[in-house]
Amino acid sequence: MSGARSTGRVGPDGTARTPFHDCSLPDTWWRSGAGSVRLVPAPGPLGLPDSVRACLFDLDGVLTRTATVHMAAWKRTFDEFLRSHEPGAPEFSQLDYNRYVDGKPRADGVRDFLASRGITLPEGSPGDPADAATVQGIASRKNALVLQELEEHGVEVYPGSVTYLEAVKDAGLATAVVTASANGEQVISAAGFAHLIDVRVDGVVAAREGLRGKPAPDTFLAGARLLGVEPAGAVVFEDALSGVAAGRAGNFGYVVGVDRVGHADELATQGADVVVQDLSELLGAGA
Numbered sequence: 001m002s003g004a005r006s007t008g009r010v011g012p013d014g015t016a017r018t019p020f021h022d023c024s025l026p027d028t029w030w031r032s033g034a035g036s037v038r039l040v041p042a043p044g045p046l047g048l049p050d051s052v053r054a055c056l057f058d059l060d061g062v063l064t065r066t067a068t069v070h071m072a073a074w075k076r077t078f079d080e081f082l083r084s085h086e087p088g089a090p091e092f093s094q095l096d097y098n099r100y101v102d103g104k105p106r107a108d109g110v111r112d113f114l115a116s117r118g119i120t121l122p123e124g125s126p127g128d129p130a131d132a133a134t135v136q137g138i139a140s141r142k143n144a145l146v147l148q149e150l151e152e153h154g155v156e157v158y159p160g161s162v163t164y165l166e167a168v169k170d171a172g173l174a175t176a177v178v179t180a181s182a183n184g185e186q187v188i189s190a191a192g193f194a195h196l197i198d199v200r201v202d203g204v205v206a207a208r209e210g211l212r213g214k215p216a217p218d219t220f221l222a223g224a225r226l227l228g229v230e231p232a233g234a235v236v237f238e239d240a241l242s243g244v245a246a247g248r249a250g251n252f253g254y255v256v257g258v259d260r261v262g263h264a265d266e267l268a269t270q271g272a273d274v275v276v277q278d279l280s281e282l283l284g285a286g287a
């Protein structure tokens, strides 16, 4: 059978799409009306092609609710900066987060958002104080806010994601967490599912190995390599536009877009094979 290259359940405007052509699939699966169609194998019990041997999960926004923590920290950081640097400038928005920041290494997010506002700052050095008007200083400020929030409120998981992780392990597939976060190890540990994760490629590993961040595919490729699986035998799970783009750029066997903020259409445009709002929707979706 063939599958849709991009499949959003509903668009941001709430309109439903043409149903996915396989009638054995639940009606939560839809074929996007736009874009080219790519052939993919039939999904199995995990909602993935049977050829998949490994699952590469983004962390923030896919397994844990920490994407909202990051968004809030970025917003406070950038809004304070904009108020002092460009009074009257529009505040940092969810759209800014989706387009310029989400999924990327911290300093790349700072640079890319500021560039979207026509602002260039000196790079500075990693570890610059949080009040320094440098790319690294702004990155430090944001990270301090994230760590403070996680310290105070802990890490919330998506129950559907943990259920899915357990099903993946039960099925004998290998698992990796691939995240730009430099706090990946601590977040996984605090979230309580470290026993379900075989390998981790986080911001610390990426910096040590000189891996480019998403949307470059390097970190996902490293995850597959550590698991001994070819990209074609691995699936990428991502909530960030940059992450879905990385999955497509790496020629992975399948890319699952996870829509937590109503950007299903953009995830599909970036190359998601399927878009879900919760990973549990994939369970039992196969023939």
Ligand SMILES: [Mg+2]
Binding pocket: 058, 059, 060, 061, 062, 067, 103, 238, 239, 240, 243
């Ligand atoms: Mg994410």
